[in-house]
Structure formats: C-alpha cells, structure tokens
Amino acid sequence: MGERAQEREHIEHGIAPVFDGRSEVLVLGTMPSPASREAAFFYGHPQNRFWRVLAALFDEPAPVTNGERTDLLLRHHIALWDVLASCDIRGASDASIANARPNDLGRILSAAPIRRVFCTGATSARLYGKLCEPATGLAAVKLPSTSPANAAWSLPRLVEAYRPLAAELSLFEPPVLDVPAVVDLEAAIAAAGTGLDELMERAGRFLAYEVRKVLEARVMDGVETVAVRPADDLQTGPRRSPAGVPTVIFCGNGNNGGDGWVAARYLDAWGFPVCLITATDASDLVAEPARTAALRAQASLGPASRVLLSPSDAEVAAALRGAPVAVDALLGTGFAHRTVRAPFDRWIAAINEARRQGVFVLAADVPSGLSAQTGESAATTVQADATLTMIVPKPGLFAPAGAAVCGFVRTAPLAYIEPFLKGARTHL
Ligand SMILES: NC(=O)C1=CN([C@@H]2O[C@H](COP(=O)(O)OP(=O)(O)OC[C@H]3O[C@@H](n4cnc5c(N)ncnc54)[C@H](OP(=O)(O)O)[C@@H]3O)[C@@H](O)[C@H]2O)[C@@H](O)CC1
Ligand SMILES: [K+]
Structure with a gap:
C-alpha cells in the first residue's frame, strides 16, 4: 500500500x-x-x-x-x-x-x-x-x-x-383554509417541532426575498442605476449596498408586524437599506413572537437603515417619496373589523397614495384592512401590487373585494404541511 x-x-x-x-x-x-x-x-x-x-x-x-x-x-x-x-x-x-x-x-x-x-x-x-x-x-x-x-x-x-x-415533480397546490383552520395548522406544525417563532423567521425571510426580487428587477429594467452584483446569487448576502431610497416597511403591533421586522433584518443584512415605520417601540410590543423578532431586528440594523417610531404624516410621506417598495405588515389574519384605528388608517392612505406615484406595494399575508376570512374590506384598505400570503391562502383573498386589493397572490410555503391536511377544514 x-x-x-x-x-x-x-x-x-x-x-x-x-x-x-x-x-x-x-x-x-x-x-x-x-x-x-x-x-x-x-x-x-x-x-x-x-x-x-x-x-x-x-x-x-x-x-x-x-x-x-x-x-x-x-x-x-x-x-x-x-x-x-x-x-x-x-x-x-x-x-x-x-x-x-x-x-x-x-x-x-x-x-x-x-x-x-x-x-x-x-x-x-x-x-x-x-x-x-x-x-x-x-x-x-x-x-x-x-x-x-x-x-x-x-x-x-x-x-x-x-x-x-x-x-419530474408533481406540484402541491396548498388548499384555501379558513383562518381558524390555519391556527390549527400552526399548532400541528409547532407540535411537530417548528414553532411560531421559526415560522415567523421563515415568513420574514420570504417577504424580504420577494422585495429583493422587485429591487433586482428594477435594476435590470434600468429604473435603478445602482450597481449590484449580477443575479448569480439572489440567495445570500451581504452584497453592495444600493445607494437608493430605502424600502419602507410598515409594521403593526401584532404578529403581522413581526413578519415585517424580520424582513427588515434580512434586507438590511443583504445590503438593502430599510426605513421601518412602527407605532410601538420594539420593547413595548406585547404579541409574541413579534416582540422578540422586533428586538432582534432593531439590534441588528446597520447605519443605512432606520426605525421611525410614531412618525408624523409628513415624515411618512417623505419616507415613501421615491421609495422602490413599500411593505404592508400592519394587519394580518388578526384583523376583522369595519374600521382601522389611527395611525394605521392614515398610513394605509399614505401607502395607497405612494402606489399611485409608482411605489410597488407588497402586502404581508393579506392587504391591511381586508378580512382574510370574509373578504370584507374596511374603509381604508391597502391596495397591493402583490400579496405574499403565509403557509396557505385564506378565503378573503379570493372574495370579490379581496381579489380587487391583493394584486398578484403568492403563497409562501413556510412548512411541509401535507401530512397535517387530512381532516383540515378546507374552505369550500
Ligand atoms: N399563519 C401562520 O402560520 C403565520 C402567521 N404569521 C403572521 O401572524 C399574523 C397574525 O398575527 P396576529 O394574530 O398577532 O394578528 P395581526 O394580524 O398582527 O393583528 C393583530 C393586531 O392588529 C391590531 N388591530 C386589531 N384590530 C384593529 C383595528 N381595527 N385597527 C387597528 N389595529 C387593529 C391589534 O391591536 P389590539 O387590538 O391588540 O390593540 C393587534 O396589534 C398573520 O397574518 C401572519 O402575518 C407569521 O408570522 C408566521 C406564520
Ligand atoms: K398586511
């Protein structure tokens, strides 16, 4: 040998x-x-x-x-x-x-x-x-x-x-599930080892990934002139920081807002600055895992990004001026009312005005103001270009009023759910 x-x-x-x-x-x-x-x-x-x-x-x-x-x-x-x-x-x-x-x-x-x-x-x-x-x-x-x-x-x-x-693979089409069935599904996923905090991490990363695709497309289309590396690696960062206007991320006080905080952390880490708008300081949030996610994001944001706590309407408008993307993470499946309270009603109006000026609006899970279950729409509802709905689509997205405000709907496949669907209350 x-x-x-x-x-x-x-x-x-x-x-x-x-x-x-x-x-x-x-x-x-x-x-x-x-x-x-x-x-x-x-x-x-x-x-x-x-x-x-x-x-x-x-x-x-x-x-x-x-x-x-x-x-x-x-x-x-x-x-x-x-x-x-x-x-x-x-x-x-x-x-x-x-x-x-x-x-x-x-x-x-x-x-x-x-x-x-x-x-x-x-x-x-x-x-x-x-x-x-x-x-x-x-x-x-x-x-x-x-x-x-x-x-x-x-x-x-x-x-x-x-x-x-x-x-070679057959496609899995996630079923439309009623909101209570989504909650049951979350519990089944958690019992199998993936907790809500991990699902939120995945949701926020997926949201950031979709934002990043919009930003990359703008560079390709020549809308942004910022030099970024070729699309060899859309998956990982960090990459060169574009000098453009930051992506604006609106975060509510519940777990829909938590998705927004996580997305902010990822975009910032990938070299895309963000301006995060919130009515509540991360340390004062109550909902979990949103609070933990927000504290982690706040601690990790780099100098190109910032958090605006309870900004004036003028500050919100200024943040949106010329922004490439606005992320709506204000209200998700936890909302089912006729009216949206201040300041979120005014922020929704500002998002819709920015969209009319050319800002791409991406809704997290459901456009804020829309009931994910019934598809009823509050007086002030986000008009989205795209909605990234988490785990499975919900019925409200496809009701007439819902379809009118969701834009393109994509489901973020946050977990392997097929084993848990037997007996799930599929929306008919
Ligand atoms: N499905 C999944 O697996 C996953 C779900 N995830 C995410 O969790 C989201 C659900 O989170 P959630 O249950 O915390 O509810 P959410 O939509 O944030 O709303 C609650 C907030 O709204 C507020 N609020 C209520 N009414 C209001 C009004 N009229 N006007 C103004 N505000 C109002 C309410 O305030 P409060 O009434 O308590 O003062 C509270 O702060 C879900 O959509 C998805 O994005 C992912 O992270 C992980 C995977
Ligand atoms: K939302």
Missing part, C-alpha cells in the same frame, strides 16, 4: 436519508464531505451550492437550518441520500475513494413512489451505475456537481442543468 493510500480514512455514512411516502425523485450524492459530517447534514459546506440551486429552482429563499432543508425536500417530494454507506477516502476527494460499500436504497424505493434517480456528480453516477443500478433497475440521470471545486459551473448554469429534476 502506497503512502497516499495510507492517508485514507475509513468513513461510515451516519446521516439518515430524507424521504417519505410522497417522495417522487431520489437525489444521490457520493458520501458526506467532512463539512457535511460536521453539520450532520447533506451538502453542509457553506460554499456548496446544492441548497441554493434547489431554492432557485423553486423560486424560494435558500434554506438556512437543517430543519428548513428537510422541509424543502419533503415539500417538493424529493428524497435525498448518498450512494455509499462507507468507504475509505482522503478528505472530500472523490477520486481517492476505495472499498466502497453502497447504501441499501431499497429502503427508500420500497416506501416511496420514486420515478427517477438523479446523481449529483460524475463519481456518484459512476458508483451508482456500478453498485446500485443492478439492484434498483433504475438508470440515473447525471447532474453536475454543486461542489465549490466545480467552479466552471456558475449558479445560473447549475440551476438550468437541474431543471429536469424539478420537471
């Missing part, structure tokens, strides 16, 4: 596969890298682009925690494992692999309706063909490696190469 061979380390896989009875494709790497073994999850090296590629394929912000990564896979019906159960390997060098023993893929194939197998790189495809295909009888599609070593492949090029994977 040569000196180089002696440097090989014997590795046992040790990370459980992700799959369930809804998985439709099986994605296989070779073996977890040292960084992945340390993170106890697949593709754990921060420079590996696997998670960013998947997120871009589905037009979502990149998952941050292992729980979010698992959710993303299961939501899209993707099973994930590796070809090898054990081998001798030098570091992360696939070329050095010896004594390869395959995983028992029958465990997944017998439990899930897998239609197609994809291998993330030449080594896993070669080892799959040699060690697994005779048993599975399924040929694998070879995809390019997302490893940083594969530098010839840019992120957009990788995303294009991975499109056949997305094309």
Whole structure:
C-alpha cells in the first residue's frame, strides 16, 4: 500500500436519508464531505451550492437550518441520500475513494413512489451505475456537481442543468383554509417541532426575498442605476449596498408586524437599506413572537437603515417619496373589523397614495384592512401590487373585494404541511 493510500480514512455514512411516502425523485450524492459530517447534514459546506440551486429552482429563499432543508425536500417530494454507506477516502476527494460499500436504497424505493434517480456528480453516477443500478433497475440521470471545486459551473448554469429534476415533480397546490383552520395548522406544525417563532423567521425571510426580487428587477429594467452584483446569487448576502431610497416597511403591533421586522433584518443584512415605520417601540410590543423578532431586528440594523417610531404624516410621506417598495405588515389574519384605528388608517392612505406615484406595494399575508376570512374590506384598505400570503391562502383573498386589493397572490410555503391536511377544514 502506497503512502497516499495510507492517508485514507475509513468513513461510515451516519446521516439518515430524507424521504417519505410522497417522495417522487431520489437525489444521490457520493458520501458526506467532512463539512457535511460536521453539520450532520447533506451538502453542509457553506460554499456548496446544492441548497441554493434547489431554492432557485423553486423560486424560494435558500434554506438556512437543517430543519428548513428537510422541509424543502419533503415539500417538493424529493428524497435525498448518498450512494455509499462507507468507504475509505482522503478528505472530500472523490477520486481517492476505495472499498466502497453502497447504501441499501431499497429502503427508500420500497416506501416511496420514486420515478427517477438523479446523481449529483460524475463519481456518484459512476458508483451508482456500478453498485446500485443492478439492484434498483433504475438508470440515473447525471447532474453536475454543486461542489465549490466545480467552479466552471456558475449558479445560473447549475440551476438550468437541474431543471429536469424539478420537471419530474408533481406540484402541491396548498388548499384555501379558513383562518381558524390555519391556527390549527400552526399548532400541528409547532407540535411537530417548528414553532411560531421559526415560522415567523421563515415568513420574514420570504417577504424580504420577494422585495429583493422587485429591487433586482428594477435594476435590470434600468429604473435603478445602482450597481449590484449580477443575479448569480439572489440567495445570500451581504452584497453592495444600493445607494437608493430605502424600502419602507410598515409594521403593526401584532404578529403581522413581526413578519415585517424580520424582513427588515434580512434586507438590511443583504445590503438593502430599510426605513421601518412602527407605532410601538420594539420593547413595548406585547404579541409574541413579534416582540422578540422586533428586538432582534432593531439590534441588528446597520447605519443605512432606520426605525421611525410614531412618525408624523409628513415624515411618512417623505419616507415613501421615491421609495422602490413599500411593505404592508400592519394587519394580518388578526384583523376583522369595519374600521382601522389611527395611525394605521392614515398610513394605509399614505401607502395607497405612494402606489399611485409608482411605489410597488407588497402586502404581508393579506392587504391591511381586508378580512382574510370574509373578504370584507374596511374603509381604508391597502391596495397591493402583490400579496405574499403565509403557509396557505385564506378565503378573503379570493372574495370579490379581496381579489380587487391583493394584486398578484403568492403563497409562501413556510412548512411541509401535507401530512397535517387530512381532516383540515378546507374552505369550500
Ligand atoms: N399563519 C401562520 O402560520 C403565520 C402567521 N404569521 C403572521 O401572524 C399574523 C397574525 O398575527 P396576529 O394574530 O398577532 O394578528 P395581526 O394580524 O398582527 O393583528 C393583530 C393586531 O392588529 C391590531 N388591530 C386589531 N384590530 C384593529 C383595528 N381595527 N385597527 C387597528 N389595529 C387593529 C391589534 O391591536 P389590539 O387590538 O391588540 O390593540 C393587534 O396589534 C398573520 O397574518 C401572519 O402575518 C407569521 O408570522 C408566521 C406564520
Ligand atoms: K398586511
């Protein structure tokens, strides 16, 4: 045995596969890298682009925690494992692999309706063909490696190469649920391990991601002249700070406002300054997890961003003048009244006036003033260009008055909800 061979380390896989009875494709790497073994999850090296590629394929912000990564896979019906159960390997060098023993893929194939197998790189495809295909009888599609070593492949090029994977998956359309059923769903998600604070973190990040897309599009269209890096990496920051007018984020006192605070934190961290408008100081908020989220955001905002506490109408108008985007996180599913109290009524009027002047208005969960349940609209209701509704759509968005104020509706898939939908009171 040569000196180089002696440097090989014997590795046992040790990370459980992700799959369930809804998985439709099986994605296989070779073996977890040292960084992945340390993170106890697949593709754990921060420079590996696997998670960013998947997120871009589905037009979502990149998952941050292992729980979010698992959710993303299961939501899209993707099973994930590796070809090898054990081998001798030098570091992360696939070329050095010896004594390869395959995983028992029958465990997944017998439990899930897998239609197609994809291998993330030449080594896993070669080892799959040699060690697994005779048993599975399924040929694998070879995809390019997302490893940083594969530098010839840019992120957009990788995303294009991975499109056949997305094309194999059946789309999940979230059902329209009554607001009480959404509350039940939240409780079921929490009981399974993802609490409301984590859902708010995901909601705020998704909101920031949608704002960022609008800002990027304005740069592409030449509306903004600010230089930003090419769209190679819409998923992560920090990036150069555009010098333009900050995005204005209106936050109410409840958990809808909490979504706005989290979005502010992300946009600021990604290099997009914000002007956050609130009637209540973060430390005086009562609703949780909004209060905790607001305190965290307030402590982390950089010098280009600011918080306006109970601003005058003139200050609100000044903040909106020339702003690219206004985020409405004033009132969400907790609102169901005929009138909106001050100062939110005046802020809604200011948002609508700004929209007439060309500001893009994005509503968090539901345009403020609209009842998410009944679709009744208060005298002052936000007129949105787009509404990012959380987890599932609510009936009010599709009632005549609701449809008139929501603009384009997108659902933010904050969690893997299919297992909890049996018996849920779907709105008819
Ligand atoms: N679904 C999910 O999984 C997730 C949900 N999340 C988010 O939580 C939101 C629901 O939060 P929520 O329940 O705290 O209610 P919310 O909409 O903020 O309204 C309460 C506030 O409104 C106020 N208010 C009431 N009436 C008013 C009036 N007439 N005029 C003026 N103000 C009035 C009321 O004030 P109060 O009456 O208490 O003084 C209180 O401050 C939901 O829409 C979504 O965005 C995500 O974070 C995570 C995932
Ligand atoms: K809102």
